[in-house]
């Protein structure tokens with residue numbers, strides 16, 4: 417504590433902004449979007465309904481939802497030259513690297529929706545981002561597996577369209593599995609927004625300078641990629657694969673507790689939740705639904721359940737209030753649906769684009785909004801005079 421500043425390594429105790437979108441009570445494990453509990457939204461609504469709620473503040477009527485869906489589907493195609501942009505990447509490029517590049521490149525197109533002071537242009541930019549992110553995500557996957565891009569089919573739902581663009585091929589018709597589409601839509605709802613997490617704060621900070629909205633979302637994608645944040649879903653499944661069987665769990669729990677070992681249990685712990693992440697509860701239930709729908713079973717799910725059981729009965733995890741978070745079970749589901757681990761964070765970014773766009777709009781329309789300017793606690797030398805190189 418020196419003067420006006422206190423140093424909080426996690427910046428969790430200093431509010432960075434006011435927001436009406438999402439409320440989290442980390443101690444109670446509560447997550448509300450515009451007042452609605454995440455469990456009720458995941459159970460009863462659709463991702464497009466939640467997108468409308470986050471953007472507009474209220475759940476849509478049937479007509480409002482239909483109009484919103486129509487508007488979004490009208491923007492699902494990307495500029496043909498953007499498809500050429502992919503050719504610059506190596507085939508083995510990580511899809512998140514491609515997402516950073518291609519979404520950032522959107523700021524070089526669509527010049528009619530970059531004036532952030534024009535409400536019409538802001539709305540068009542918002543709709544374009546929500547609509548095009550699944551198309552770009554599917555293109556990133558197709559490019560990595562050497563298959564042709566599929567154009568959107570706007571007769572399908574938002575999530576069905578994404579599944580077809582990802583797993584469909586021109587050579588044969590693609591049938592969207594309703595149970596998989598429902599599970600995928602629910603997973604998107606669980607990832608839609610989460611208050612002022614690192615990537616959302618990045619989008620807000622970039623947007624506070626008046627930067628191009630497409631470039632701001634690209635900045636959020638870059639931040640989300642880190643394994644401490646959205647990259648944890650990919651890391652969590654890789655960790656479960658490394659653990660393999662339940663017999664090896666104690667070895668990994670011991671490593672996670674060892675301060676000299678940088679290993680942490682991926683998918684466990686949270687900056688805010690000191691209780692069970694309510695999203696993880698829904699995610700664990702969804703695993704069984706997807707396994708039943710696809711008539712598959714992945715022994716890694718049993719390993720995950722056993723790991724949770726042993727960790728939650730271990731004094732270290734109890735004392736430090738470390739619980740499974742949204743990333744712990746998501747990989748088991750996404751792998752069962754057919755996504756490679758490299759696509760997991762892309763799916764997180766796809767869903768979180770709705771939250772980033774809603775948070776960006778809230779920030780940019782705040783009449784008191786100023787450019788973000790975090791301060792620091794200076795720990796360097798006090799003032800001193802220059803010494804010529806010959807005297808050093």
Ligand code: SDX
Pocket residue numbers: 426609610612613614643644645646648672673679680681682683684685686687688736738741742743
């Ligand atoms: C997301 O912010 C958001 O809202 C993010 C997110 C969203 O929707 O946007 O919820 C998405 O990013 C979820 C988190 C995904 N990340 C992981 O699962 C990676 C594994 N978890 C961690 O690396 C960690 O838990 C963090 C990064 C999430 C939080 O780390 P902190 O800030 O160190 O957590 P903490 O202060 O609560 O840690 C308390 C103690 C520390 O030990 P001490 O310094 O007290 O000795 O617990 C330890 C930590 O070292 N600890 C862990 C651990 N997480 C924290 N030890 C072992 N395994 C872990 N996973």
